[in-house]
Amino acid sequence: MFAVYAASMDPKNPLDGLVVGERPDPEVPAGWTTVTVKAASINHHDVWSLRGVGLREESLPMILGCDAAGFDEDGNEVIVHAVISDPDWVGDETLDPRRSLLSERHQGTFAEKVAVPRRNVVPKPAGLSMAEAACLPTAWLTAYRMLFTQADLSPGDAVLVQGAGGGVATAAITLARAAGFRVYATSRDEDKRRRALEIGAHEVFESGARLPVKVDAVMETVGAATWSHSVRSMRPGGTLVISGATSGDAPSHAELTRIFFQQMRVHGSTMGTREELRRLAEFMAVTGTTPLIDAEIPMENAAEGLQRVIDGDVFGKIVLTR
Known part of the structure; x- marks a missing residue:
């Protein structure tokens, strides 16, 4: 074959x-x-x-x-x-x-x-x-699990998606907007920031830029290059969900003091279950998301x-x- x-x-x-x-x-x-x-x-x-x-x-x-x-x-x-x-x-x-x-x-x-x-x-x-x-089975399922299983978000909450452009990041932006979250996204690339707005981000920023609010959760796939910014962008008690480290896994600042003092959660996430894939498929059908x-x-x-x-x-x- x-x-x-x-x-x-x-x-x-x-x-x-x-x-x-x-x-x-x-x-x-x-x-x-x-x-x-x-x-x-x-x-x-x-x-x-x-x-x-x-x-x-x-x-x-x-x-x-x-x-x-x-x-x-x-x-x-x-x-x-x-x-x-x-x-x-x-x-x-x-x-x-x-x-x-x-x-x-x-x-x-x-x-x-x-x-x-x-x-x-x-x-x-x-x-x-x-x-x-x-x-759906890898990038979109990964984003679904990050948002709905690991992040403990509710409609109206604010979420930051780092590195707009990749498969998981674009899926997270689209799913988060469809679920009623306030969505912020970052990218080094101006065209990718523009396109992130088109697919559902409420506001976009250059990588590392200060956000107008502290977010409830961060969807992190970039790793070392954005780690410090991700932690500093969260409210006390917020959740950082990480599923990848395309820029490397050794950030210059681990931000450990900020994480424990502000009682933040760091949650690893990998792929998703068969049941989550079924629920993702149903979510797409019900919301008309593609x-x-x-x-x-x-x-x-x-x-x-x-x-x-x-x-x-x-x-x-x-x-x-x-």
């Missing part, structure tokens, strides 16, 4: 190991099923895999991709949940120490078909296209989309289609 896969890994030149070609049809263990992929979105995880982060050399060749939307074996439109937990695990699968994502230990979604546990297949909302639905897509690219041209992610030249999600 057609597939886009990592044949080798290179930390400095990640695309050197990318192959667009043919791979065997997926093996389907007991309790698993196959999904015919119509759309799959690109995540930073795919670039990290090509760099050799989180992907073992003995697992090569590995089909890339975590997210997908397509048809199940009965012809139903479905979304694929990317978190693969141990079959015996009970409860929040993101807390399973043996969990993995598609394209780590199991072949990924940049292919004609992908095999997944039956419980990892979620109905697709009728109001979303395949490309839009393919944006994911922001930067570009739809034929899966054969996956290298083009991956290069744009590497360059940071993205606002929203890049989706590969078949």
